[in-house]
Amino acid sequence: MTTIAEPRSRATRKTSRTNAEMIGWIFMRASGVLLIVLIFGHLITNLITDGGVHAIDFGFVAGKWAQPIWxxxxxxxxxxxxxxxTNGVRTIINDYAERAGTRLVLKSLLYLAAVVxxxxxxxxxxxxxxxxxxAPADLLPSFCTA
Amino acid sequence: MWSWVAHRVTGVAIFFFLLVHVLDTALVRVSPQAYNEVIGTYKNPVMGLGEAGLVAAIVFHALNGLRIILVDFWAKGPKYQRVMLWVVVGLWVLLMAGFLPVQLVHTFGSH
Known part of the structure; x- marks a missing residue:
């Protein structure tokens, strides 16, 4: 038989010393601000300046990664x-996957993909x-032959 | 409510693109030929429009994310959340109006 709690009894909730969900909440906001700078910079150099995506090839990537800043x-x-x-998709899985088994499978796949x-x-x-x-020299950045 | 739905939809879309994008970039470790061949598929017109959609999603997610931060941390944030949504929409239109012509020239222009 299902036992029903007394009316107005205190809600029991597992508490722990560290609040992982709150750390996650703060992380989403802090990383979000940094990601705006990082991703907008990435889009400007790769999609807007110097011919955009048409300028991207192996030599372009090699030229960028020759600089430690990039x-x-x-x-x-x-x-x-x-x-x-990953944390965002985890939240969405928790919200919409109603069965515990479904949540476990989806989140396992998510974490596996994220780690890989x-x-x-x-x-x-x-x-x-x-x-x-x-590799053919014409595909390489110019500093390879120098 | 709809900004919340749009934040989730754009977030998931960007996440799946990110998974694919790391995989295609990883081809630089295979060979220059393999990388150039795959990045070449990003340069056809269909992908060009896809990139425009991706940037539209990223810009919305970024601006609305800043709005969420202001609602959470700025004392007057909750009061102005609706006004800030229109600011987000306005800035999004402005930034996309700046980006789209550049992207369309890159996509359909003669190189």
Whole structure:
């Protein structure tokens, strides 16, 4: 038989020393402000200046990542955007997936995808070789042949 | 209410683009040819319009996100939330009016 709490009894709620949901709430706002700067900068250099997306090729990426500022920029953008986006989608799953099993499956897939993308992206930025041996010289940035 | 729905819809759309975008950029580790081939697909007109939609979603999400922060932290934020929504819409129109001609020239212009 289902037991129903006494009327006006205190609502019981699990409390913990650290409030993860509040940290998440603050993170969404702090990272959001940083992401506006990072993503608008990214869009201006990659979609607006110097021919926009038509100017992007391997040489363009290599030229950018030859400068440490763009390595840091892209790394920070990757991590902040992925954590911000993953936390946002987690909230949406919690809101709309009504069965506990569905939530577990969807969130497991979400976290798996997030870890794979963050690890892959980080490795790409740190292990990138702008002048891979054997590649046609006309596809490489000009500093490879210098 | 609708700004809240739009914030969620644009957020999810941007998130899925981000997953794909990291994967396509990761091809720089495979070979210059592989990367150039895939980034080449971003340069056709259909993708050009898709990029315009993506930027529209990002700009809305960014501006409305700032509005949410002001509602939460600025004492008068809740009072002016409706006015701020119109400011968001106005700035969005302004920024898109600046971006769209540039994007359309890049997409359909002769290079």
């Amino acid at each position: 390595q840091v920029w892209d790394l920070l953008m990757l991590w902040l955007a992925m954590v911000h986006g 993308i963050v690890v892959l992206g980080t490795l790409v930025i740190f292990t990138f070789n702008p002048c891979p041996p054997g």
